[in-house]
Amino acid sequence: MGYIPEQHGAVDCLRMSQFLPTGKQLFSIDLKADAGRWLYPWQLAHRVTLHSELKRMATCEEGQGPPAVLRLRSKVVDVDAKEGVVILEGGERVHGDVIVGADGVHSRTRPRIPGAENVKTFGSGKSAFRFLISRQKAYDDPDTRKFADQDGHLILTFGRDRRVVVYPTSDNTLLNFVCIHPTAESQIQSEEPGSADWQNQGNLSKMLEVYKDWEPAMLKLLSMADEETLKVWELLDMEQLPTWTEEKLVLIGDAAHPFTPRKSPYIPPDSPFLH
Numbered sequence: 001m002g003y004i005p006e007q008h009g010a011v012d013c014l015r016m017s018q019f020l021p022t023g024k025q026l027f028s029i030d031l032k033a034d035a036g037r038w039l040y041p042w043q044l045a046h047r048v049t050l051h052s053e054l055k056r057m058a059t060c061e062e063g064q065g066p067p068a069v070l071r072l073r074s075k076v077v078d079v080d081a082k083e084g085v086v087i088l089e090g091g092e093r094v095h096g097d098v099i100v101g102a103d104g105v106h107s108r109t110r111p112r113i114p115g116a117e118n119v120k121t122f123g124s125g126k127s128a129f130r131f132l133i134s135r136q137k138a139y140d141d142p143d144t145r146k147f148a149d150q151d152g153h154l155i156l157t158f159g160r161d162r163r164v165v166v167y168p169t170s171d172n173t174l175l176n177f178v179c180i181h182p183t184a185e186s187q188i189q190s191e192e193p194g195s196a197d198w199q200n201q202g203n204l205s206k207m208l209e210v211y212k213d214w215e216p217a218m219l220k221l222l223s224m225a226d227e228e229t230l231k232v233w234e235l236l237d238m239e240q241l242p243t244w245t246e247e248k249l250v251l252i253g254d255a256a257h258p259f260t261p262r263k264s265p266y267i268p269p270d271s272p273f274l275h
């Protein structure tokens with residue numbers, strides 16, 4: 001479709017390293033050596049930039065076919081999968097050849113899939129702090145420079161029940177953080193299980209408390225987060241649906257299959273590095 005990620009700040013993932021909470025390195029892999037095995041490079045993109053450019057491409061006059069029309073303040077209340085109709089709040093009916101249900105974990109389209117009428121998301125027991133900081137800020141501090149001294153460096157730090165993932169994006173000018181931890185420790189207040197909003201405001205002191213036993217350099221790095229932009233949300237899961245399609249309706253993304261990042265290298269529970 002003509003989207004070139006690196007022209008919009010995405011960076012190639014050149015190295016992946018894993019550490020224990022003590023700061024002990026388990027491995028560091030040069031990914032450049034194996035890059036030729038794959039059709040496309042592993043790239044680290046800032047989702048806001050990615051979303052903005054895809055929206056621009058879909059709605060601009062350039063390219064083949066008519067541009068997409070983006071309608072704001074048009075809340076979907078139901079869909080008719082057989083007729084290909086989206087029903088908006090207020091009663092307006094919008095017709096189409098295909099309905100793509102890409103409306104996330106709290107999907108309004110999912111109940112129109114046979115067998116999914118009463119399927120609800122539920123909390124996984126884990127939540128994630130998310131934030132960005134300037135890579136230069138981390139580099140300028142000798143204690144945290146090791147997290148920012150290489151372009152395209154994906155850094156994984158795993159504890160027994162929590163982890164921190166750090167990677168550069170936006171032309172290597174920003175560091176993106178994903179800090180997964182037990183939900184109970186970040187005290188997300190939900191109206192009901194699995195109802196947490198992904199824009200919940202995070203608390204910096206609480207995040208530092210969650211990782212208080214980790215190496216000082218990591219704590220110093222986490223403390224660079226701006227509490228005004230720090231977010232925390234519950235990671236949700238859901239029972240498998242019997243199908244993702246029905247007549248003219250197809251589900252994609254979290255509407256079809258929300259799941260948590262489960263895979264991580266095995267570390268024995270009695271490892272002294274986990275304490």
